Amino acid sequence: MDKKFLITIDGKDIEATPGQTILEAARENGIYIPTLCHYEGTTNPGACRVCVVEVEGARTLVASCCMPVSSGMIVKTDTKRVMAARRLVVELLWASGDHNCLTCEKNGNCELQDLIYEMEIEEPRFKIESPGYEIEQTNSMIQRDLNKCILCGRCVRVCNEIQVNEILDFSMRGSRTKVGPAFDTDLIDSECYFCGECVDACPVGAITFKQARFAGRPWDIEKVRTTCAYCGVGCQMDLNIYNGKIVKVTGNREYGSPNRGSLCVKGRFGMDFIDNPDRLKTPLIRKDGELKEATWDEAYDFIVEKLRSIKEEYGADSIMGFSSAKCTNEENYLFQKFMRAVIGTNNVDHCARL
Numbered sequence: 001m002d003k004k005f006l007i008t009i010d011g012k013d014i015e016a017t018p019g020q021t022i023l024e025a026a027r028e029n030g031i032y033i034p035t036l037c038h039y040e041g042t043t044n045p046g047a048c049r050v051c052v053v054e055v056e057g058a059r060t061l062v063a064s065c066c067m068p069v070s071s072g073m074i075v076k077t078d079t080k081r082v083m084a085a086r087r088l089v090v091e092l093l094w095a096s097g098d099h100n101c102l103t104c105e106k107n108g109n110c111e112l113q114d115l116i117y118e119m120e121i122e123e124p125r126f127k128i129e130s131p132g133y134e135i136e137q138t139n140s141m142i143q144r145d146l147n148k149c150i151l152c153g154r155c156v157r158v159c160n161e162i163q164v165n166e167i168l169d170f171s172m173r174g175s176r177t178k179v180g181p182a183f184d185t186d187l188i189d190s191e192c193y194f195c196g197e198c199v200d201a202c203p204v205g206a207i208t209f210k211q212a213r214f215a216g217r218p219w220d221i222e223k224v225r226t227t228c229a230y231c232g233v234g235c236q237m238d239l240n241i242y243n244g245k246i247v248k249v250t251g252n253r254e255y256g257s258p259n260r261g262s263l264c265v266k267g268r269f270g271m272d273f274i275d276n277p278d279r280l281k282t283p284l285i286r287k288d289g290e291l292k293e294a295t296w297d298e299a300y301d302f303i304v305e306k307l308r309s310i311k312e313e314y315g316a317d318s319i320m321g322f323s324s325a326k327c328t329n330e331e332n333y334l335f336q337k338f339m340r341a342v343i344g345t346n347n348v349d350h351c352a353r354l
């Protein structure tokens with residue numbers, strides 16, 4: 001492993017690792033540098049320039065998210081020049097879109113809004129010019145409002161580099177640059193899998209969860225970390241709960257493995273079954289040709305009786321057990337043990353997926 005060396009950030013000597021960026025070294029040592037396009041786990045395009053810092057000897061300000069540290073480097077993160085440059089960038093981003101927080105689902109959880117507040121910007125020096133794109137409403141899961149897009153490219157990178165779905169990219173040029181699927185189609189007409197990773201990554205209100213719209217402000221929402229109930233991978237997720245109901249599901253990047261915050265379409269958008277009125281809440285037993293609600297004791301007695309009579313009449317191999325990938329390894333182990341040792345057959349299998 002390469003030897004560590006000293007650099008100085010804001011007058012503080014810190015140990016940096018070769019290959020680290022200035023931003024990484026600063027964050028590791030509790031020094032705050034704002035970012036908008038940087039997103040953990042993806043490449044750094046250096047697109048937003050909010051993270052600029054002064055490096056002694058450098059002709060211009062440098063993007064700290066892209067600049068690797070070098071031995072003896074002297075960095076300043078909060079000089080007048082740095083603050084003026086950051087402020088200009090934030091004002092330009094604000095002016096380039098329709099950042100109307102009143103109706104924005106991201107209000108209270110928006111990284112651009114936070115920066116504007118932190119920099120105490122009353123209003124941008126420039127004329128606000130919204131591009132005037134139509135809001136994409138053609139699917140039931142994701143809403144895209146490109147008028148709020150700051151072209152940070154996080155959605156493009158998570159789609160291409162983390163999920164490797166390769167649906168989103170930049171198109172057009174200059175102030176008409178936009179993000180979307182090939183041929184400028186809506187998501188629903190593209191090959192999009194609706195994993196929702198782009199929604200989690202979006203720092204502003206350009207890509208939001210449709211079902212969460214008007215269903216609770218960020219500060220009213222309680223997040224409960226849980227394990228996805230669909231397949232056997234055990235993805236960690238945050239259920240976003242408002243008034244006792246799940247309004248959306250977000251990835252939990254802090255928790256780490258196995259999914260490092262990523263989710264698939266089932267985990268992300270398939271949790272509405274929990275409050276579905278058609279959901280079975282008790283066992284059902286068919287009596288006189290009709291399914292009737294029963295207690296668990298009645299259901300177990302019924303199952304035992306049926307298994308016993310089938311085994312007696314046709315033999316143990318006339319019975320097959322099919323378990324689920326939703327169960328834990330331990331439950332699946334017990335199930336096969338039950339089929340082999342109690343029923344007396346090797347006819348046992350389980351679905352590896354849904």
Ligand code: FES
Pocket residue numbers: 034035036037038045046047048049050051052063064065066
């Ligand atoms: Fe460094 Fe955007 S965070 S350029």
